[in-house]
Amino acid sequence: MTTRTNIVVIDHRAANIHSVAKALARFGVEPCVSNSAADLARADGAVLPGVGAIDAAMRNLERLGLVEPIREFVASGRPLLGVCLGMQLLFPRSEEGDLPGLGLVDGAVVRFADDVPDPTGQGRLKVPHMGWNSVNFTDAARKHPVFQRVPQGSYFYFVHSYYCRPARDADIAATTGYGIDFCSAVIKGEIVATQFHPEKSGVVGLRIYENFVKYVGERSTARSH
């Protein structure tokens, strides 16, 4: 059964759009996978996915004319879920690339150090950070609708070599340990973003999509009243 909740998966040719769309489809929405600014303008909520290189993603967003529409979407107070590279794209700059990012969350994206000893074994921590790691949510994040029924310390699937460093602690929604405690999720206004892939993190990851779908519906209803 599909509802009228209109969620756009922003298609900038990132390899994980299909999994994101399939995850949303589990919860009664027919996600609109689109690279059209007009679709985004009509949407109640949006997901910004992404894997791969950040400059390539920014170039695609620019070429598709989506940079300003994404900023306008967020400014209008509609919920946006950023995933993995989609979280990093929200920041103004990244050590990985030369192009400026969307600049919707203050701070920077930096690379994991290459020379951190592995506490569980011999050798160094490998970069990329790839696999399942536990996520510790802040008290504020635990109250957020998108993270309801997600137990503290739940394991999620990560694949990344860079991580986000928000300028303001208040924007940090969760941290994860990999040599250092890095920011693994942010919340800022109607933006929620995760460094991990909820669409690849089994039951607990799907719950985030379920919550997001519900949240988008509620926000949409609230706005129309």
Add this chain to the structure above:
Amino acid sequence: MLTRRIIPCLDIDGGRVVKGTSFVNLRDAGEPAELAALYDREGADELVFLDITASSDERQTMVDVVRRVSAQVFIPLTVGGGLRSVEDMRRMLEAGADKVAVNTAAVNRPGLIEEGATEFGSQCIVLAMDVKRVASPVEVARLGDEPVVAEAPWQVYTHGGRRPTAMDPVKWARLGVSLGAGEILVTSMDADGRRAGYDLDLLAAISQAVDVPVIASGGAGNPEHLYDALVTGRSDAVLAASIFHFRTITIPEVKAYLAERGVPIRPATAG
């Protein structure tokens, strides 16, 4: 803390799981999506699908399998077998795979790794290799009367393990990573199917040589073998097929055993 991954491997022929399985609680244990969903429920951290279909005419069958599985199972999926081009990779990724594994095609044309990594990112590209121990030093040339022997104690094989190459797996792993491979899946042909443990020397040699995760494959017979591959073999992940398919041990049992011995593991009963 980052956990070590437990990965069941499903061999697919003509859209069906092969290597007999002994599941009693599945309606159809040959249906990849059903088996994948069961492993997901049991706490598998990832799944690998190897297309062993001989005929390339049946490639579309594998695309359909990936599409069915990825609509139901939301953990990372790696697909390998017969992928020869960026277009082959793209079909699998668009069907819902997260990573593609290349083996023979990459040996024949290492540039394929680079093309795939450029197009989709290194995190999508797994370099899989089938490796055999060299029984005695292999004479590769002669200098006057002196034989020149290959230094490596192992050799890479292609074509499903049927064709030897002159390649040293450690050097091949390094080259693969420099071309953009994001993970190395190492199968020991000597250990595979014998259930007597993984080739730990091989795993440790490759793990020390590269900075990307190494997946151990071939030889799992009991939980201690998986422990050894992760600790002595320094692997980041362990892959197994028959012990899981035949229920010799289940994923929750393996995970409980490893956690007990101090290996960081994602609990089998998540969220």
